[in-house]
Amino acid sequence: MTELPRIPLAGVIGAPIAHSKSPQLHRHWLKTYGIAGHYIPMEVSNDNLENVLRTLPQMGFVGVNITIPHKEKVMEIADLVTDRAILIGAANTLIFRKDGKIHADNTDGYGFIENLKAGAPQWNPRSGPAAVLGAGGAARAVISSLLEAGVPEIMLSNRTRVRADKLKQDFGSRIRVYEWVQAGNMIDDADLLVNTTSLGMIGKSELRVPLDGLRSSTIVTDLVYAPLKTKLLATAEDYGCATVDGLGMLLHQAVPAFERWFGRRPEVDRATRAAALR
Ligand code: NAP
Numbered sequence: 001m002t003e004l005p006r007i008p009l010a011g012v013i014g015a016p017i018a019h020s021k022s023p024q025l026h027r028h029w030l031k032t033y034g035i036a037g038h039y040i041p042m043e044v045s046n047d048n049l050e051n052v053l054r055t056l057p058q059m060g061f062v063g064v065n066i067t068i069p070h071k072e073k074v075m076e077i078a079d080l081v082t083d084r085a086i087l088i089g090a091a092n093t094l095i096f097r098k099d100g101k102i103h104a105d106n107t108d109g110y111g112f113i114e115n116l117k118a119g120a121p122q123w124n125p126r127s128g129p130a131a132v133l134g135a136g137g138a139a140r141a142v143i144s145s146l147l148e149a150g151v152p153e154i155m156l157s158n159r160t161r162v163r164a165d166k167l168k169q170d171f172g173s174r175i176r177v178y179e180w181v182q183a184g185n186m187i188d189d190a191d192l193l194v195n196t197t198s199l200g201m202i203g204k205s206e207l208r209v210p211l212d213g214l215r216s217s218t219i220v221t222d223l224v225y226a227p228l229k230t231k232l233l234a235t236a237e238d239y240g241c242a243t244v245d246g247l248g249m250l251l252h253q254a255v256p257a258f259e260r261w262f263g264r265r266p267e268v269d270r271a272t273r274a275a276a277l278r
Contacts, residue, residue, distance in 0.1 A: 005036075006060055007036050007037060007038065007060065008035075008036075008037040008038075008060065008061075008062045008261060008262060009037065009038050009039075009040065009056075009059065009060045009061045009062065010026065010037065010038070010039050010040075010061060010062055010063050010064060010065075010257075010261045010262070011023075011039055011040035011041060011042050011061070011064050011065070012039075012040075012041050012042065012064060012065040012066075012067060013042045013043075013044045013049070013052070013053075013064050013065070013066055013067070013070060014041075014043065014044075014066070014067035014068055014069070014070060015043050015044060015045060015046075015068075015069060015070070016043060017041045017042065017043045017067070018041070018043075020041055020067060021250060021276045021277075022039070022041070022065055022067075022250075022254065023039050023040070023041050024275050024276055024278055025250075025251060025254055025272065025275060025276045026039035026254065026258060027039055027275075028271070028272060028275030028276075029258055029262075029264075029266040029272070030262065032266070032271070033262075033264050033266065035262050035263075035264065037261070037262050042064075044070070046069070046070070046073065049070055049073060049074070049077065050077050053074070053077055053094070053102060056096065057096040057100065057102075061096055062095070062096055062260075062261045062262075063093065063094050063095040063096050063257065063260065063261045064093075064094050065092055065093055065094075065254075065257060066091060066092055066093070066094060067092065071090035071091060071092055071137060072089065072090050074091050074094065074104055075089070075090065075091055075104060077102065078091065078094065078102045078103065078104035079101040079102050079103070080101055080102070080103045080104065081103075081104045081105075082103075082104065082105045082106070084105070084106055084109065084144060085104055085105050085106040087140075087144050087170070087171075088106045088108070088109065088137075088140045088141050088144055089137075089140055090106060090137050090140070090141075091104035091105060091106050092105075092106050092107060092108055092253065093105045093106070093107050093256070093257045093260075095257075095260050095261070105256075106141060107253040107254075107255075107256050107257060108138065108141035108142075108249070108253050109141040109142065109144050109145030109148070110145065110252065110253060110255075110256060111248075111249045111250065111251070111252035111253025111254070111255075112141060112142050112145050112223075112249045112252075112253075113145045113146075113149055114248075114252035114255070114268075115221075115244060115246075115248035115249040115251070115252045116192075116219070116221060116244055118248060118252070118268070119221070119242075119243075119244030119245070119248055120219045120221075120242045120244050122219075122242070123191075123192065123219050124191075125146065125149040125150045125151045126150045126151070126152065127191050128152065128153075128189070128190070128191035128192075129151070129152060129153040129154065129155055129189055129190055129191060129192075130146050130151045130153075130154050130155070130190060130191065130192040130193070130194060131154075131155045131156075131157075131183075131186040131187055131189075131190035131192070131193045131194070132146075132154055132155070132156045132157075132194045132196060133157055133158070133183060133193075133194065133195045133196060133197050133199075133207070133209060134158055134195065134196035134197035134198075135156065135158035135160070135163035135164040135166070135167050135196075136158075136163070136196065136197070136198075138196045138223050139156075139158075139167065139196040140167065140170075142194055142196050142223070143156070143167060143171055143175070144171065146192075146194075147171060147172075147174060151174070151192070152174065153174055153175075153176060154171075154174055154175045154176070155176050155178060155186035155189070155190065156168070156175055156176065156177050156178065157177070157178040157179065157180055157182070157183035157186060157209075158180060158197075159180045159197075161177070161179065161180070164177045165177055183209045184209050184210035184211070184212070184213060185213070187209075187210075187211060187213040187214055187218070188213035188215075190218055191217070191218060191219065192218065192219045192220075192221070193214070193218055193219070193220045193221070193236070194221050194222075194223070195207060195221070195222045195223060195224065195230070195232050196223050198224065199224075200222065200224045200230040200231055200232055201224045201226055201230075202226045202227060206231055207230075207231065207232050211232070211235050211236070211239070214235075214236060214239040214241060215239075215241075216239055216240030216241055217241075218236075218239075218241050219241065219242045219243075219244065220232065220233060220236035220241045220242070220243045220244075221243065221244040221245075221246070222243075222244075222245060222246050223246045223249060224246050225245055225246035225247040225249075225250060228245050228246075228247060228277075229245065230245075233245060247273060247276060247277070248268065248273075250276065251268045251272055251273065251276060252268055254266075255268065
């Protein structure tokens with residue numbers, strides 16, 4: 001009897017998980033490319049995480065995405081961790097290797113840069129400083145990718161100053177920290193403005209950093225994608241700035257994982273955006 005090929009399984013693990021857009025996205029690509037695989041959302045508690053991760057490969061899983069609150073914890077569980085995940089301090093993608101080892105990577109920074117390149121192809125990372133609002137987990141991925149892309153200086157401001165100082169300590173001398181009350185001052189000189197805080201998201205307060213220093217040549221991007229057009233992006237458009245919304249980052253960060261798991265590099269196009277928004 002001929003042996004049937006094993007159906008590759010992947011998924012996303014978090015707690016809670018019902019809000020995740022990753023299942024729609026990966027299922028869209030599986031269907032588009034006619035791949036006989038499945039992508040499943042899984043709510044797993046902190047206590048069960050290691051057991052679940054060691055069991056999944058035996059059930060045919062080739063890897064999983066990891067989301068809040070497990071992005072740091074999986075770094076301790078994984079057998080191999082990429083340098084960029086170590087630098088960021090968190091992993092969002094696991095690959096279950098054939099030798100039984102769990103490989104952890106972080107593709108958020110990649111997704112951020114690819115989204116920026118796609119949405120603002122005129123952006124030249126080396127042309128001038130970037131201003132970054134926020135110093136949480138997402139900021140670490142954004143900052144590491146901006147530095148890698150060659151941005152000469154990053155002006156950084158966060159409500160809780162010590163978190164911004166820690167980022168400077170971890171990422172080095174190209175970072176200049178501003179007090180949160182002075183965040184508006186860093187915008188005048190920025191070629192790129194990035195909001196990595198959760199401000200502006202549905203259900204959260206608005207971002208109140210003064211934007212009157214914005215130049216029309218500044219590119220403005222927001223990691224928040226609910227709503228798609230945040231107040232920050234709408235104001236930036238009024239100033240004549242090119243803007244890039246946060247949904248594309250979510251789509252692009254998924255590309256390397258899908259390729260590793262299912263063997264096909266997927267396209268991020270209009271249909272992909274529509275699928276993630278369904
Ligand atoms: P996080 O680690 O919890 O960090 C939250 C950040 O927001 C911190 O800098 C925090 O400042 C700031 N913040 C929260 N409430 C604030 C307030 N009232 N005033 C001033 N600052 C405030 O979260 P994260 O993982 O970095 O995520 C941040 C945002 O990025 C979320 O909206 C998330 O959905 C989004 N995100 C999007 C993508 C994407 O693919 N588009 C990927 C990752 C994250 P403090 O340090 O002072 O608390």
